[in-house]
Each structure stands twice: as C-alpha cells, then as structure tokens.
Amino acid sequence: MTATPTQIHEAIAALHRGEVIGLPTETVYGLAADASNVEAVNRIFALKGRPADHPLIVHIADASLLGHWTYGRSEAAEKLAQAFWPGPLTMILPRHPSVPDAVTGGQATVGLRCPAHPLALRVLREFGGGLAAPSANRFGRISPTTAAHVREEFGDAVPLILDGGECDVGIESTIIDLSSGTPRILRPGIITHAQIEAVIGPVAEQASELSPRASGTLEAHYAPRTPMLLLPRDALEKEAGEQRAFGKRIAVLAIDALPAGSTGMVLPGNAEGFAHGLYAALRELDAGDEHLLLVERPPEGDAWTAVHDRLRRAAAGAGPDDDSP
C-alpha cells in the first residue's frame, strides 16, 4: 500500500466535497463518491459514460450499517455478511427509502458490499458514510486492477487515485440477489455458488428475466479492443500456427506455458491465480498492435465459473470501439 496519510486525508476531504476518487478494493479498483450525494453520484456516471439506469454498488464499512441502506431485515443477508464480509460479495436487497434514485437506477433494490481491502476500509471508516463505486473503467471496458490502470482510463479527469497496490482477487465481486424469492446469483465471482449455498441453502445460478438489471450481465463486457478467440489448448496451438502462416500478428494468453513459437503471457492453472492476473494480462496484450488475441480456455468446475463468465464476455465484446455495443 503506497497511499500516504496525507493522500488519504485529502481523499476523504474530496469525498466530503462531492468529488470522485480512485479507490482500491480487493476485487478491482473503484471510482468512489458519496452515495448519499446525488451530484457526486451523477459525476461517476458522467466519467464512466455509463447509462443512468445501471445501478451502482454502495460500499459500507461493516454489516452493522446494513439497516441504513436497506428496508426490512434479511436473515440470509446477515448470515452471508457474517460469513463473507469484509469480502468480495455484493448483496442486492430492498432499498431504504432514503437511498438516492441516482444510485439504484430508480430500482426498488440496492447493492451493498463491505470490501476487504485495508485502504478501502480505512477510507470508509474515516469518511463515515457509504461510497457508491463502480469499477474504475470506461463503460464496457476491462476493469482496472492497479492504480496505473485507473490513470490510463481517466487521466486528469480523476486526479486523486489512492494506490493500494495490485488487487488480490482481480475480478469483480459475486453478486447475489436476495430481494425476492429464491436467492439468485446475478454475477459469478471468486465466492462460489457452492460456498454461498453452504451458508444459506438453495441458490439459483442463472439470472432470470425478472431479476433486477446488472450491467455485468450484458453479453459484451470487460472487453479488449483487439479481437479475441477463446480456445482449448489443442485448438489454440493449431490456430496459432495457422494465423502465423497467414502472416497475422498474434498474442497468446496461455495456462502455465506458452505454445512453442508463440509470444504472449502465461497465467497459473488455478482459478484464484488466473483471476488475479487476468485483467492486467488482457490490458497488456491489448496494448500491443496484434491482429488477434488467442486465449486458452481454462478447465471446468465451480471454482472456474467466474473466470469463464469474464472470458466469454470479453470474447463477445472484443474489437475496435466502433464495433462494440
């Protein structure tokens, strides 16, 4: 953690003035603002270029503050907070009437999370209120996992970014909808379906049409600008050879080792390690002037669900800006 006490102090003063700061969390960096200040929240939407009906997650210092943001008590929420907070789990709950529409996109629910990053927790405690914070990337692009990534995305438009080092988890929090009927996972994350079921019983895995909107559920999201193909190892090696024979510049993102003759990057063969390095690797490979990114498809299994989700969306949205949704 390299943010100085002075920077932390300045960040908190800026939040009180209704400004937007770059804030590290254990998942990805966020663009944070006072969740109870409508103008501050609107500034986040303007910076991200995000449609106003896409709700923001409110970050809070601990579970005792749930009642400030939600309406009624949820036993499931209390159990999950006990089990996983501070940590990468966001819960969608009926909103308290005082939560601004700007935060919830006008929906009857609010997303809440207590992040595990020590710097985020310190800022939350000293600030005293809730912080609305989406991932600190422009809409539809790859989430940032370092302070430098946030700088790349926003430049001088976000002058104050607290540097908390590389994010541990590397992909966004698991989102679970507890607002009605059977709990349902809206966005998979490193906290898995099985882990959640072990605490609260049956949980539905797929988002239904009736569920509240989550922009993480748009098909194309988290996307590099370079076209990207996701392939099992054998097919990837074959494709790499063929593309090179056609004279294409390709970069490979492989598990454990690069195929002979390929350039690119390597990620570990376990889900935590892969998730930790995924976005930084996609950013770095995307920054080169390759024609195509070839990404090795990881193994199946509960631990890998979130990684598959992000890779599928990245491949669906990849390509130059003009072609992306």
Ligand code: TXA
């Ligand atoms: O790990 C994370 O969750 C990161 C860090 C910064 O905390 N934040 C994050 O925020 O990923 P964002 O805005 O990029 O993604 C939050 C997702 C969006 O897809 C949003 O639509 C959904 O949460 N969401 C927020 N409030 C919601 C609500 N009331 N109902 C349904 N979905 C909601």
Ligand code: MG
């Ligand atoms: Mg996001």
